[in-house]
Amino acid sequence: MEFIKSNIYEIKKSSSLAILGVALSVAQLFQAYVWMTSTNSPLVFSAQTTSMCWPIFSSCNWAHWASPGIISGIFWLYVIATVLALVFFLFTRAAGVGASLFWVSTLTGFLLYLQDFRLSSNPGFFTFFLSFLFLLIPSKIFSFRWIIFSLYLSQALLKLNSDWLSGGWVLAQFHVPDKFGEWISGLSTLIEFIAPATLLMRDGRYFWSGWLTLFFYHVLLMSVGVHQMSALFLGLLVFLGFADWEERKLEREYIYQSFIRPEPSRIWPAVVLLIFWFCQGSRYFQIFNHEPRLNSSINLLVPYPMTVMEECELLAWKVSKQGWEEFQLEPNTGRAESMVCHPYLQFLDLKSACELSAKESEDFVTIAAIFKSRRSFDSESKIHFQTSNLCDPALQFSNIGQNSWNSKQEH
Amino acid sequence: MEFETRALKWYWTILFVGYVAAVGYLLFKANPYLYSQSTLKSRASSFEEGTVTPQPSPKNQFPLEETPTGLSTWPYLTSGHANIANPEVTRGKSFREIQVANLNPQPPKDAGVVGFDATQVLMLDSENGLASYSIDGSLMWRYKISKDHLTAESPKPYVLMDSALVYLILSKGRIQTIQKTTGRPQWLMELDTDVLSEPWFKENSLIVTTLKDVSAAKNKKTPITELIFLDRSQGTLQKKIDGFENKGPFVQVLAPALKARIFVQGTRVFAINESKLNNAVDILWTVNLPEEAMPQPIVYENLIILTTQGNHLTILDGAKKGQTETEIDLEAEIGAEITPIPLTQRLAYLDKRGTLRVLDYQKGEKAWKYDLSIRGPLRHLWSARLKGAFIQEFDMKWVHKGWTIWSPCGSKQFCIYNPERGQLINRIELSGEPMAQPLVFDRKLIALIKKPGGELAISHQMEPSEIKRLGLSDPSTGSSAE
Numbered sequence: 001m002e003f004i005k006s007n008i009y010e011i012k013k014s015s016s017l018a019i020l021g022v023a024l025s026v027a028q029l030f031q032a033y034v035w036m037t038s039t040n041s042p043l044v045f046s047a048q049t050t051s052m053c054w055p056i057f058s059s060c061n062w063a064h065w066a067s068p069g070i071i072s073g074i075f076w077l078y079v080i081a082t083v084l085a086l087v088f089f090l091f092t093r094a095a096g097v098g099a100s101l102f103w104v105s106t107l108t109g110f111l112l113y114l115q116d117f118r119l120s121s122n123p124g125f126f127t128f129f130l131s132f133l134f135l136l137i138p139s140k141i142f143s144f145r146w147i148i149f150s151l152y153l154s155q156a157l158l159k160l161n162s163d164w165l166s167g168g169w170v171l172a173q174f175h176v177p178d179k180f181g182e183w184i185s186g187l188s189t190l191i192e193f194i195a196p197a198t199l200l201m202r203d204g205r206y207f208w209s210g211w212l213t214l215f216f217y218h219v220l221l222m223s224v225g226v227h228q229m230s231a232l233f234l235g236l237l238v239f240l241g242f243a244d245w246e247e248r249k250l251e252r253e254y255i256y257q258s259f260i261r262p263e264p265s266r267i268w269p270a271v272v273l274l275i276f277w278f279c280q281g282s283r284y285f286q287i288f289n290h291e292p293r294l295n296s297s298i299n300l301l302v303p304y305p306m307t308v309m310e311e312c313e314l315l316a317w318k319v320s321k322q323g324w325e326e327f328q329l330e331p332n333t334g335r336a337e338s339m340v341c342h343p344y345l346q347f348l349d350l351k352s353a354c355e356l357s358a359k360e361s362e363d364f365v366t367i368a369a370i371f372k373s374r375r376s377f378d379s380e381s382k383i384h385f386q387t388s389n390l391c392d393p394a395l396q397f398s399n400i401g402q403n404s405w406n407s408k409q410e411h
Numbered sequence: 412m413e414f415e416t417r418a419l420k421w422y423w424t425i426l427f428v429g430y431v432a433a434v435g436y437l438l439f440k441a442n443p444y445l446y447s448q449s450t451l452k453s454r455a456s457s458f459e460e461g462t463v464t465p466q467p468s469p470k471n472q473f474p475l476e477e478t479p480t481g482l483s484t485w486p487y488l489t490s491g492h493a494n495i496a497n498p499e500v501t502r503g504k505s506f507r508e509i510q511v512a513n514l515n516p517q518p519p520k521d522a523g524v525v526g527f528d529a530t531q532v533l534m535l536d537s538e539n540g541l542a543s544y545s546i547d548g549s550l551m552w553r554y555k556i557s558k559d560h561l562t563a564e565s566p567k568p569y570v571l572m573d574s575a576l577v578y579l580i581l582s583k584g585r586i587q588t589i590q591k592t593t594g595r596p597q598w599l600m601e602l603d604t605d606v607l608s609e610p611w612f613k614e615n616s617l618i619v620t621t622l623k624d625v626s627a628a629k630n631k632k633t634p635i636t637e638l639i640f641l642d643r644s645q646g647t648l649q650k651k652i653d654g655f656e657n658k659g660p661f662v663q664v665l666a667p668a669l670k671a672r673i674f675v676q677g678t679r680v681f682a683i684n685e686s687k688l689n690n691a692v693d694i695l696w697t698v699n700l701p702e703e704a705m706p707q708p709i710v711y712e713n714l715i716i717l718t719t720q721g722n723h724l725t726i727l728d729g730a731k732k733g734q735t736e737t738e739i740d741l742e743a744e745i746g747a748e749i750t751p752i753p754l755t756q757r758l759a760y761l762d763k764r765g766t767l768r769v770l771d772y773q774k775g776e777k778a779w780k781y782d783l784s785i786r787g788p789l790r791h792l793w794s795a796r797l798k799g800a801f802i803q804e805f806d807m808k809w810v811h812k813g814w815t816i817w818s819p820c821g822s823k824q825f826c827i828y829n830p831e832r833g834q835l836i837n838r839i840e841l842s843g844e845p846m847a848q849p850l851v852f853d854r855k856l857i858a859l860i861k862k863p864g865g866e867l868a869i870s871h872q873m874e875p876s877e878i879k880r881l882g883l884s885d886p887s888t889g890s891s892a893e
Binding site: 156160161162165166167168178179182183186189190193194197201203206315317322323324325326327328368370372377381383386388404405406 | 419434435438440441442444445450451453454464466467468471472473474540553555556594595599
């Protein structure tokens, strides 16, 4: 409890941290808005009785402890707490109250986020990750400089591959020659590597040069449709600008003359950064690919790539007592482009379709499906799963490899 | 309090420069083409999928009760598209309707018959896809095709059947096979290129014709077809061989007597050596007609019978490199394919209005015609042999060995005619209008009919002697006594 109080005290005493609170509250509101307006939403998933587990959980029946009504209530509590936190951070000096409200907002939002793996997204990950760091990690201004730099670096590392550097995403947004698309992709990677490093520098020339570069970079990304992530990072840049200005006013001496609240320790930011960088490095060098459970845990702290040059195909049939019917899943609005071919998400969507189809028709028996994908630089497709009885309750993604297409079934 | 300096310490500057250099190195390592003319994207296109594979893979497919063999020739009775019944069998002239089985449930109004054999009837409609009914009228299974592959704009699917599987060939080379007895999908192959004509079987292969080089037309070259051989049971790709020049839509038919396969492509008719087809396309001869041929050539022994757009009949001799044997002007547009009547030098067809017209192709002239007042839509007819007793009874020529014309007539009948003089030999009464070419067995007929109330049903017709032999009850249908 003391730990939480000392963190709230640090927020109360710093106007730049209040700005950070505003930025993160806006990000939370953006997330709530996305959940309200898309089908990729906890409000939609809570109405389904089938649990869609995160990969690290062996089972997740606990995720449906609450009825859809309670989930809806929690969602509105989340929205109201976030709005109030924003108001308190922005318009009043009671940043401590704002921080307390932000605790409520973060906990309720994270509870909703955890409910279903299909809600996993880069904006969601960044929003809740940064929110918890804001609330829990001492020496916030110092740690956030490094954390923001680390987040940019993790994104940049994810761009060091042929999917991004071939320029496919840029060419999809702008009608430019292929080579130009490649250069823009390379340039954006360079910006995400180098500009954030200048945010660590005290020299105002380097700091503000990097700051302005990143500011215009995110404005450009926002103009081509990357709204949620750009809004989050613009908010963080605004915070960093204020933080730099605040430090220069020599407020630290005033803040840390208190004997009750000595200067916050910097060990915790170092620990968090170490863990974060361990995860990024493990993913980049694919160290733990042979350990699926550990790999899943590590991937919780690794953002998804912005784009993947990949083709995937889902062949699915609804099996009824009368026969087989080819069908296609409805596209899920709100899902990031790089996650469209995620095999686990496709599996979850099909499981959800099992439930809906059973309600629609008494004749419905099961769903049969084959899902395969091919990266642009691979010569062969990879079959991620194939089963003629996907609706079998015993069939989970973890054991789907043991189930083959022609397993004996009563069709 | 830490006193701030504006300048960077020298070691931080070195670290920063080193960091930037490392970033540059990693960037060029991830994209070695960054500074060259070629692009990373072009490298991706060189990694095209090496081979197409069926889904699911062969080891995962459902087990088949029997190896797929043979071919259902329906709506024809022979592989050469000639509706000639078994020449070894002589039949009686009377048939009794021993069973009428309504299709249950009734298919939608727009359903069409796409397959018919001794075990089942396949119906295809735009809403429910493919439905299989057993010969007793009950629904065996349905297979609903995705709307993406069955739109109004997509080409009509080809449907083939053999002893074990139903083959659905849809747009963009999507080939779905379905087990005949269970309706479960067996294998799916996606060729990602349009199939140019109806595929055909050769031994254990399904041969599909596609375009080899899609960009040839853009480069002003005549595009070449490609023949893709797929294993019938598992869908695996056996081989691809270069085909022939693709000069437009074409149809093909097997000519067993010529050991060739005849292709008709607009005004061009050519024959390919069937025995060498496993390895290469060997064109035996090519003929150019003065006008475009209609789809579906008929092959009877060495003769290739074609009708053209100008309503002419042309008969080529396949044994003489496609030499034209006969040309006859047709008085009326044909309603369905012409049927040769063996040993009589006669060809018979129904025109669109339901008039039976018989030609003497040896003399190159019309023989006779007769308005059959056909009320139903069926315009297919076939030829079959009658027993010797009827040759004598109806004063037919013994040299014709009893070959007669069997045709829909009136509203709910089949009629048998003497091809020589057009004499009516007998009528076969049905409970409804025949809707499709019936299955003709040695002693029975199975026909899809539409009853007066509009229901589709399967009519089982049998010769009285066969009814008696099998000990079945003989319903009185009012047909002429023998």
